[in-house]
Every structure is written in C-alpha cells, then in structure tokens.
Amino acid sequence: MAIRDTALAKITEYFDSGRFQSELAALVARPTESQDPRGTPHLMGYLTEAMAPMLTEMGFTTELFDNPQPGAGPLLVAQRIEDPALPTVLVYGHGDVIRAQEDQWREGLSPFELTEEGDRLYGRGSADNKVQHLINIRAMAALIEAQGKLGFNAKVLIEMGEENGSPGLKQFCEEHKELLASDVLIASDGPRLSPEAPTIFTGSRGGSLFDLRVDLREGAHHSGNFGGLLADPAIILAHALACITDERGQIAVPEWRPDSLTPRIREVLSVLPGVESGMALDPDWGEESLTMSERVFGWNSFAVLAMVSGVPEAPVNAISGWARATCQLRFVVGTDPDDILPALRRHLDKHGFDKVEVVPSDRGAFPATRLDPDHPWVRFATASLERSTGTAPHILPNLGGSLPNDCFAEVLALPTIWVPHSYAGCNQHAPNEHVLKSLSRQALLGMTGLFADLAEHGAPEA
Secondary structure (H helix, E strand, C coil): CHHHHHHHHHHHHHHHCCHHHHHHHHHHCCCCECCCHHHHHHHHHHHHHHHHHHHHHCCCEEEEECCCCCCCCCEEEEEECCCCCCCEEEEEEECCECCCCHHHCCCCCECCECEEECCEEECCCCCCCHHHHHHHHHHHHHHHHHHCCCCCEEEEEEECCHHHCCCCHHHHHHHCHHHHCCCEEEECCCEECECCECEEECCECEEEEEEEEEECCCCCEEHHHHCCCCCCHHHHHHHHHHCCECCCCCECCHHHCCCCCCHHHHHHHHCCCCCCCCCCCCCCCCCCCCCHHHHHHCCCEEEEEEEECCCCCCCCCEECCEEEEEEEEEECCCCCHHHHHHHHHHHHHHCCCCCCEEEECCCCCCCCECCCCCCHHHHHHHHHHHHHHCCCCEEECCECCCCCCHHHHHHCCCCEEECCCEECCCCCCCCCCEEEHHHHHHHHHHHHHHHHHHHHHCCCCC
C-alpha cells in the first residue's frame, strides 16, 4: 500500500509542478505530420531525440527500426526486463500526427505550440496521440521512482505512421514476435466516452474503404442535344447508393448485418451514458431497433465520404461521362472482412447495377477486434482504475473508430486493454485540437495505480 501511495504522490507532483505540461509542449512542438512530406524529417527525430532519451533515463534499452514497408515511418522498441518470471506489459503509442491545417486554427492558436486556455491545452498531437503515450510512460516512471523498480517487465512500441493506416506495423509485429512477446497490451488512443470517467475498450471496429464508379463514356455531352438519350452516370450511382441502405441509413446488404450483438454485449452497452459529441445527434438515423450506443459500438455503419460527377465548381450544360463515390463501411466483429466487397458486388448485381464498379482503396485498413468484456484483464483494469480515480470506468466492447489492434490481438495473440486519455470534443483530426488538463491529471493517477497494482498482485488469473 505504501508503494502505491508513494507512486500516486509522485505522479501528482509531476503534474502539479508543471513538468507534465512542459514535456507535452516539447513533444507537440515537433511537427511530425506523417501525411505531409514536410513532416518526414521529424519522424525519426521524435524517436531519437524525444522518446529514446526519456525511456533510456527510465532504465529501458531502446532500438530503432526502419519500417519494413519502404517509405513508411520508423519504429522504436524499448524494453525493461527485470525478471523473466514476471508478467510483461506491451505499451503502444504513435508519435505521428494528422495534417496540421495551420490556416484553419482559431486566432491565437498554432498547431505546433502548446497553448493553455483554462482547462484546455491546444496543439496538434496534444490529444492524438502524444499526450496518451506520455501519460503511460510517466506513470511507469513514477512507479520506478517510488520503489526503484517496476515490479514487472515492460516493452514500449512507438510507431510513426498510424495516421497513414500504420503501414508496415503488422509485418513488423509478425517479423518480431519474439521481441514483442508479452502477456498483455495496455495502450491508449481515441476518446473516453465522457471526460469525467475513465473508459476501457478492448478492440475496435474495422474499416473498409472503397470507391463506387460509373464510367460510361469519354467526355461530357450537351444536355440539350443528348438529354434523354444518354444514361446519366450520376443518377445511376445515386440509385445504386440508395439500394445499399434505406432512407434512414439502415444497411440492406445482408452480409453486412453482423451477428455479434449478443445479449451480453447489449447488457454491457446498456449501462453506458449517452454518446457525448458536443453537437446534436440524429436519433432517427441508423438501425431503428438499436440504441444509439448499440449503433456505434455494436453494429456496422455505411457512409458516403465524398461524391463527384462533372465539375462541381464550374458546372456546364452537359451530361458527364462518369461519376464516383468514395464510401466506407465501419464494421464490428461478426462481419467477414474478406466478403465485404464481394457481398456488395452480389447485392448491386441483384438490383441491376452491373454498370457500377466496386474499386478497393489502396489505403491501409484495420480489421475489427474485440476482447470478451468479462476477461480477467478487463476486470483487473476496471477495479484498479476505479480504486485510483474514485470513478467506475465505462466498458466498451470496442471503439467506434478503427486502430491497429489486430497487430496485437491477432498477430501477437495478446489480450488488449485500451485506456484512452482524450474525449470526444477534443477536435482530434481537426483544427483546434486540445486535451483537458483535468482529464490528464486523472489519467496519470489511473495509469500509475494500474501499474502499481500489477507490480503488487501480478497478472490476473484466467
């Protein structure tokens, strides 16, 4: 008990002294945009100049790796092995950020300068994901400072390409299974369900991205001379899209309707608060028989991300020869990922849309994953977080979004515990991204207590 209390006191002092904020500011200042070539030189620097020294000072050995996929971001693996007989925790994070979008930030804010306003700390990466792995690393540091050791083994994996779909990460995990071998993944990404209470999720929805194209002829033709004589690709595409869902977005492709929303999963979701978004949601959109929590955490959703035909910014009196829609299916466990596009092809053909081409995206996609919400590691983490924060965590079977959890759950065969340290209103992937100081302080306490409990009690028994 004394060790746990000492570690919690040290992490409290770390936050209250301003060291947390200054360290986060130094990380945010690095323009690690993986989607923009200008960020490339900073990706390796984040690992060599920021992460490696921080972890080395904590007694970790560090090793840098080129990405197995040419041109993709580098990776860092750090290890602190105290006793092979002790449980081993794998901690994951990503140091790359989404495009800065400098010209869209509010006056007085700059994406690569941490700016404090009340409870908010603004900056690109302040929420996604620099603050999240900083919290977890410094929670371990507090425990080392409190007792001179961790009391378990730890490995830290930091990648620099998650915002590009984690290219090469799965191959890296396959090629380095022994190096990354652990008993559990404890990582942080994404938002909490509400800012005030911790959240645990154990997997994520998958994402399948594809284009629907109708390409009938070269060029455009005068709508007065040929209207009523030439098929309009945009109209064909619009009707094809309309057969995928009904007017409220309920999925009509049979194979896209999952069978994994079990009574137990519905029970877990039923105790959650409403989905917090900071904006008005549409209660009459999506699967009519499901609650809003079930729609986003237990079901599949189809979205049209973009549509184009002709020249929208300068339309002319002509029938375009082509039309395109970029679409996405977010899907849960229980959906066969290999049959998503073949099932769509069959569905379109059945409805007479043989002229609509289904084109897979060449961007990376994440499969769906989920750990049993009654797994011993979930129960262990839940009890520990409540003990440290005084607030019972919200338990999600999976995140509504996508992340590379399959690399850990499937390739490394680990139980996966995700404890996010942001919230839905953080403007992740948008201008004015920020993290809450109050949330960060609570998260530091929660993770320090979680690691202290692991050191004291060892891995939970199955």
